[in-house]
Every structure is written in structure tokens, then in C-alpha cells.
Amino acid sequence: MLPEKFVLADRVLQVAPSPTLAVNAKAKALKAAGADVLNFSVGEPDMPTPVHVCEAGKRAIDQGHTRYTPVAGIVELRAAICAKVKADHDWAYEPDQVQVCCGGKHGLYNIFQAILNPGDEVLIPAPYWVSYPPMVQLAGGTPVIVPLAEANNFDLDPEVLAGYVTAKTKAIVLNSPSNPTGAVFSQKALAAVAQMAYKNGWLVISDDMYEELTYTDVRIPHILHADPRLKEQTVISNGVSKSFAMTGWRIGWSIGPMEVIRAMNRIQSQSTSNPAAPSQYAALAALQGPQEFPGRLREAFIPRRAFFVDALQSIPGVTCVTPKGAFYVFPNFSAYYGKSCNGQVIEGSVSLADYLLSEAKVATVPGAAFGADAFIRFSFATSMEVIVKGMERIKIALAALQ
Missing domain, CATH: 3.90.1150.10 (Aspartate Aminotransferase, domain 1)
Incomplete structure (x- = not known):
């Protein structure tokens, strides 16, 4: 006791x-x-989980990949992540701009820990994924909840958003497709929010975990397509948990400005260190193998x-x-x-x-x-x-x- x-x-x-x-x-x-x-x-x-991914994880163990890796993840996986975003979106990143983490949730936690000081405010559209506000609070920040309207199909409303902006606003979280609503933010709304973020110098945290699970015939809008200037003030969170049914493997990643990723690596080095090595090789097989x-x-x-x-x-x-x-x-x-x-x-x-x-x-x-x-x-x-x-x-x- x-x-x-x-x-x-x-x-x-x-x-x-x-x-x-x-x-x-x-x-x-x-x-x-x-x-x-x-x-x-x-x-x-x-x-x-796909058979070839499981086999890659088993093979990694048999080949002795059971020890520490670099804190940010094996360079092969980080390079594969860069290749994926280049192929999918034509965004150019270097492996040093990628942190591999213990699931997307861990990556988001690292982001907030790296960027927030006491009193910093983070705009979070609601309905939101349950962990965003607590993560902001644990980093000493203040979550500012911005309501989305069901009548507007839970799309962002820039005029409503503007009413929650203060001098303390430091970042905004975007989750599209959304957990829990499944909503996809419109190009028009993202363009308006991008202009606000660029003008005010906010960091944009784009949680793209569900980007491959969409039900439209065209590529869904993204804030970096709406305004490419935001690339240097946007951190993207993603992973293989949902798209490859790898929730238990605990592999996610963050990709963004070098300064932010380096700060996140310092935090990760003193918390979990690297993600599990066999899981990293399994994720590498997911990204480089069949994509069906x-x-x-x-x-x-x-x-x-x-x-x-x-x-x-x-x-x-x-x-x-x-x-x-x-x-x-x-x-x-x-x-x-x-x-x-x-x-x-x-x-x-x-x-x-x-x-x-x-x-x-x-x-x-x-x-x-x-x-x-x-x-x-x-x-x-x-x-x-x-x-x-x-x-x-x-x-x-x-x-x-x-």
C-alpha cells in the first residue's frame, strides 16, 4: 500500500x-x-495480417533481427515510407524526416510532447478520436474543441474554426477520413484552413491512418495538396495498423519537418527507444510487397x-x-x-x-x-x-x- x-x-x-x-x-x-x-x-x-507480412516477421526473427535498431527505425523502412508518400502523393521526403514508432498513437504522443509548452492551444475538430485531447493535456497543452455539424456531413467550417483561434493557438489536428465519423474533409474547407494555418504559423498534424480505406472514386483531398506551402509546417501520422490489419504489430510513423522529427527522436530515445525490430521488417514487407x-x-x-x-x-x-x-x-x-x-x-x-x-x-x-x-x-x-x-x-x- x-x-x-x-x-x-x-x-x-x-x-x-x-x-x-x-x-x-x-x-x-x-x-x-x-x-x-x-x-x-x-x-x-x-x-x-497478410501471410507475406507474417512470414517477413518470422524471417526477421530467424535472421537475428531481435536486437536494438536505430531509435527512429531501420533506414530501409524509413526509405520505404518516403517512397510510398512519393508514389501516392508526389511529396519528397528524406529518411531522416521519418520517425517509426510503436503504432500511430505513439507517434501522435511524441508529436505533442515535442511541440507543446504549458498554455499552448491545439485546435481539435469534434467529433474527434478519443486520444487527441488527453495527449495534448499530457504534454501540458490545452485542447480547444471545435464542433463539426452533422448537417454539414461533419466537414470543417472555416468560419466556425476562426472563432476558436487565439494568440495561443499553436497547432491544429486534422483526421480525414475521420475516426469516429468516417467523414472526409472537403477541398474547399481544407484550402481555407490551410490559408489560416500558413498565415498564423500553426503546425498542422495530419492523422492519415485511414487514407487507404475510402469509398470514393477519386483521391480524397489533403491539406498538402490544398496548399503545398504547408509542407514545412505539417507532420503526417500514419502506419500499417489499419491498411494491413497489423494493429498488434505496433508500427506507425510520423513524417515531417526535420527539426520536429529530431525532437521526437530525442523523446523516443528516452521512452520506448526503437519499435520492435521484427515488426519493422514485417512493415517493410507490407510496404514493398503486394499491395492488394x-x-x-x-x-x-x-x-x-x-x-x-x-x-x-x-x-x-x-x-x-x-x-x-x-x-x-x-x-x-x-x-x-x-x-x-x-x-x-x-x-x-x-x-x-x-x-x-x-x-x-x-x-x-x-x-x-x-x-x-x-x-x-x-x-x-x-x-x-x-x-x-x-x-x-x-x-x-x-x-x-x-
Whole structure:
């Protein structure tokens, strides 16, 4: 037991645990107890990692790649990342402008640690990925939440954004396609935001983790295409977790201005050091080997997305914007707030998610975790059979609310 006068650090006390992982843990506990739980809470593809990637990881172990690597990652992988962004976007970077990290989340954490001082403000459009605000807080910064409108398909509104800008604004986070909404920011909006960022000298943090999982026929807009001048004040976060079903391998990367990457490397050198060596070689195989897998994921997700959206929109009172990317739907269930069943009152997204888990055995993530309490997030990175069964249960559970 800790001494009576022992006090935990303030930074820990202001940060809540990840709600997505908490819901997943509760759902797994129910399932372990024998309940037939349908889990829509976790954001990871349901396909296995490609065989050639797994073989590369095994081969790396057999070849003795089980020791420390350079802090920023093996140069072969960093060069492959540069080659990928050059081929995909025609952006020229050098390997020294790349940091390989223990998943995209770790890279984002490093970015905030490297750039923020106490009082610095970071603009975060909401709905947002759950970890952005806590990461900013842990770095001593202040998250400034900028609401996005469902009626505007969760696109950025530069006029609304301008109302949250202050002299302390240091950076803006852009996540397109978005987790949790699946929204893609428009070229018009990104061009306006790019002009604001360039004029005010903000760092742009572009979280592109879902860029290969889109449902449009054309390449989605990106702020660096909207205004190439921003290249020297933009850090891109990406990885293989989603596009190659490698969530557990924990390999992501950041690519951007040399000064920022060097600062991130200093932080990483004193925290995790390098990412796992076999995982780096597996990621190298993912980038340099066959590239059909992301397309296979998209093809699998398209009918699931269509069914989910149609089923949700058919429920009285529920609205749902059709996602253009990622593998989430983010329906608005606020019409059911204030209703109850068996004494359980639905006060918001947290209590609705709890109700769906306890009564329908359906695990979701409350929108409050994403800064949007009117909504609930579902992942459709699961089988169509599970989705169909889950929607049947949800309709019954909602119909029971009075």
C-alpha cells in the first residue's frame, strides 16, 4: 500500500482511460462469462495480417533481427515510407524526416510532447478520436474543441474554426477520413484552413491512418495538396495498423519537418527507444510487397457500410451520415434520450451504450468519448452476419424504450 501522503501526478488525474478499450474489456468479460456479446467497439480490421507480412516477421526473427535498431527505425523502412508518400502523393521526403514508432498513437504522443509548452492551444475538430485531447493535456497543452455539424456531413467550417483561434493557438489536428465519423474533409474547407494555418504559423498534424480505406472514386483531398506551402509546417501520422490489419504489430510513423522529427527522436530515445525490430521488417514487407490487401479490405467493408447505414436510417428518430472512409458509422440517437426501460433512464450516449450492452448484448462506444454525446460509434470491421444480428437486437432494445 502506498504511503498516506503519496499523491499521484496531476497529469494522470486529469486523463481518463481510453473508453474504447474500456468498453472492449467489459464486452470481453461478459463474453467470457457466457454471454453472446456482439462487439462493435474496437477499431481493427477483422481479416488476419497478410501471410507475406507474417512470414517477413518470422524471417526477421530467424535472421537475428531481435536486437536494438536505430531509435527512429531501420533506414530501409524509413526509405520505404518516403517512397510510398512519393508514389501516392508526389511529396519528397528524406529518411531522416521519418520517425517509426510503436503504432500511430505513439507517434501522435511524441508529436505533442515535442511541440507543446504549458498554455499552448491545439485546435481539435469534434467529433474527434478519443486520444487527441488527453495527449495534448499530457504534454501540458490545452485542447480547444471545435464542433463539426452533422448537417454539414461533419466537414470543417472555416468560419466556425476562426472563432476558436487565439494568440495561443499553436497547432491544429486534422483526421480525414475521420475516426469516429468516417467523414472526409472537403477541398474547399481544407484550402481555407490551410490559408489560416500558413498565415498564423500553426503546425498542422495530419492523422492519415485511414487514407487507404475510402469509398470514393477519386483521391480524397489533403491539406498538402490544398496548399503545398504547408509542407514545412505539417507532420503526417500514419502506419500499417489499419491498411494491413497489423494493429498488434505496433508500427506507425510520423513524417515531417526535420527539426520536429529530431525532437521526437530525442523523446523516443528516452521512452520506448526503437519499435520492435521484427515488426519493422514485417512493415517493410507490407510496404514493398503486394499491395492488394487494402483493396480487399475496402471491398469487404463496402456492403457492410451500406447495410449498416440503411438499417440505422430506417430506425425512427435515428440519423446517420454515410461515411466516406474508415470503418465506422456514427449515428445520432439523441431522439431516445430521456426514455427508459425497466427503470433504466437513457440520459445520454454513455447510458445508452450501457443499456445496449446489458439488454441487447451489443458493445458500442458512446459518442461522449469523441466529444459528441448525441452519437454512438459502431465499427463495421466485423462480419455481415454479426452486423445483421446486431441491428436486429438494437431495434428491439430501442423499441422497448418508453
